Amino acid sequence: MKILFVCTGNTCRSPMAEALLKHKVPEAEVQSAGIFAVSHQRPNDHAVEALNQQGVPLDTKSQPVTKSLLHWADLVLTMTTQHKQSLILDFPDFQEKYFTLKEYVSHADRQIWNDLKQQYADYEEKRSQYIQRNQHKMDQHTLHQQLNQHLQSDWEKIQELKAGLINYDISDPFGGSMEIYKTTLEELIKHVNELAKKLYDT
Numbered sequence: 001m002k003i004l005f006v007c008t009g010n011t012c013r014s015p016m017a018e019a020l021l022k023h024k025v026p027e028a029e030v031q032s033a034g035i036f037a038v039s040h041q042r043p044n045d046h047a048v049e050a051l052n053q054q055g056v057p058l059d060t061k062s063q064p065v066t067k068s069l070l071h072w073a074d075l076v077l078t079m080t081t082q083h084k085q086s087l088i089l090d091f092p093d094f095q096e097k098y099f100t101l102k103e104y105v106s107h108a109d110r111q112i113w114n115d116l117k118q119q120y121a122d123y124e125e126k127r128s129q130y131i132q133r134n135q136h137k138m139d140q141h142t143l144h145q146q147l148n149q150h151l152q153s154d155w156e157k158i159q160e161l162k163a164g165l166i167n168y169d170i171s172d173p174f175g176g177s178m179e180i181y182k183t184t185l186e187e188l189i190k191h192v193n194e195l196a197k198k199l200y201d202t
Contacts, residue, residue, distance in 0.1 A: 001199055002029040004073035005101070006083055010034030010062035011044045012174055013079045016185060017101065019051055019058040020192040025200045031073075035086050037064040046173065046181040054185070070094040077101040077195070080169040100168040105194035109166050116161045123154045 003021065007014035014032035021030050041062040051058045063069070065087065070076065076097045078084045088095045130150055134143055170191070173184040196202045 002072055002074045003031075003199075004069055004076045005030070005032040005079070006035065006065060006076060006087065007032070007079040008034055008036055008083070008172070009041070009174070010037035010064075011041055012047050012181075013170055013172065013184065013188065015043045015058060015060045015062070016047050016051060017077070017079075017188050017192055018060060019056050020188055021196065023056045024192065024196045025202055028196075028200070031063075031069065032060065033063050033065045033069055035065055035083060035090075037062045039063055044174070044181075046176075046178050047185075049178065050181040050185045053182075054189075065091070067091065070097070073097060075099070075104070077104055079172075082169075101170060101188075101191050101195065102166060102168045105191050105198055106166060106168075109164070112161055112164050116158065116165075119154070119158050119161060123151060123158065126154060127151060 005014040005017040005021075010033050014034065018030050018032040021028050039062060043058050043060055043062075048058045070087075070091055071094075073094075074097065076087065076094065076099070078087065078098065078100050081100055084098050084100055087098050127147065130147055131143070134146065138146065170187055171180075171184050173181045
């Protein structure tokens with residue numbers, strides 16, 4: 001399994017993820033790249049130091065995402081949903097490979113997604129039935145108002161479920177303090193460990 005981690009500039013999050021996975025699974029085939037990366041930049045000093053404190057070396061050079069890299073990769077793991085969307089727009093031929101890192105390793109909100117789909121289906125059915133029953137009894141403005149009132153509790157249930165969904169973004173430490181980099185690193189360690197367990201059973 002060849003893995004490509006992707007972030008914005010390939011100097012913070014994606015090289016940190018690459019270094020963590022290489023450290024955890026030395027035989028892993030892994031690279032990192034950035035959507036707006038400049039070639040051959042060194043990683044951010046805070047990123048290097050934060051990893052160094054964990055005993056993990058980081059000595060990569062930045063590279064932009066290219067078609068050849070996407071051909072090479074079996075799996076492309078982005079740091080944010082926005083990165084994933086950018087790849088889908090710029091390189092649509094590879095979109096079956098794209099996941100956010102959190103999305104790929106998480107099972108936590110699959111049940112919420114299933115519940116949401118069901119709630120949306122129920123909501124649309126109730127909406128359709130209400131309109132059919134009442135569209136000839138009142139004007140459009142009144143119908144719209146009454147419909148909203150009729151479906152209010154259903155809409156609130158949907159919003160509650162949506163609020164429980166995971167934020168699939170790894171926080172961007174760029175420009176932040178050493179402490180902010182450590183916080184991002186802790187987040188990456190958790191999810192890279194889950195990735196290693198999923199792919200390599202470590």
